[in-house]
Amino acid sequence: MYGLNESSGPNLILVKTALDGLIDGAKLIVARTGKVEATDPVVFTQDTAKNAAVVTSVIGGGGYFAKSTDDLTQRKNSFKAAASPKTTLVADFSNNLAIPRTFMADQQQSAVAKSVQQDTKSWIATRDRNAVQVYSLGFTTQLTIDGATLFSNTHTNENGDTVDNLETGVLSDTNLNVVVNSLRTQVNQAGVKVGYEPDFLLTPSILHQTGMATTKSVLRAGTGNNDLNYWSEMYPGMKVLYSPFADETSTTAYFVGSMGHGVIRFEREAFFTSLVNWETQANDTYIYKMRAREEVDSIEYSGLVGSNGTV
DSSP states (O other): OOSOTTTTSSSSSHHHHHHHHHHHHHHHHHTTTTBBOTTTTTSSEEESSSEEEEEOOOOOOOOOOOOOOOOOOOOOOOOBBBBBBBEEEEEEEEEEEEEHHHHTTTOOHHHHHHHHHHHHHHHHHHHHHHHHHHHHHTTTTBOOOOSSBBBOOEEEOOTEEEEEEOOOSSSSSHHHHHHHHHTTTOOOSSBOOOOOOOOEEEEEEEHHHHHHHHHSSSSSSSSSSSSHHHHHHHTTTEEEEETTTTTTOOOEEEEOOOOOOOOOEEEEEEEEEEEEEESTTTTTTEEEEEEEEEEEEEEEOEEEEEOOOOO
């Protein structure tokens, strides 16, 4: 019996199902507590894309509600859209795993399994690296709809206000307080202090221990007193996450954000696979195709503050 095909071996669909099962297992192995993934809805606001490009805008300009005791008082127009929408091009991620026909025929499944598992880990790493770079490059080249970098002290919202969501200072109890206060007092596109609260703290891998000690200790971290830890008391649900890909750009920068913020992951096609039979290939190999279409982009600053971690 030579190879696996629909006449002399298991149905091609069954072979694909077995390979897909290996992917599912590899995804479970990769998952680790504390490491951020692109699918995290707190760190990356999740959305779908219906086309190859996503055109987004922001609405603001209304400000606080008008206060009046007279129903005849003229109301303000509370609708104002961004002058220039932002276009996000959806990226196509692909990889082809060639599996020799003889590997299938001779039941050399462990070699195939290792290849599938490694490619799965590579896909997850590719996806997460692409997502985290939006934060990492937020001080330099990653722009928002107003043309400023994601973390900047010169954002302009739709109400005409200048907004500062860029801070400095190494990650510590004192400096984290500055960053969080910047978030809590930040005005949205309408110029309103809506009261953003920190739902996550994102650090490079090297700073994760510092972030955990600072925010999750029962008592204040790194001090000789027995004061209660403000962060663990006030925000016990705040996620403290890290990414090894953040270290590639900076080992000092860190970020805080509130759910529903302006860094959005647009998913056009979730990760999927297709198996091409060896009989259609000149070199007698199965081609296990892995594909996905998505992109992460910074639409606006709202709900985010970043510190470059410098003194």
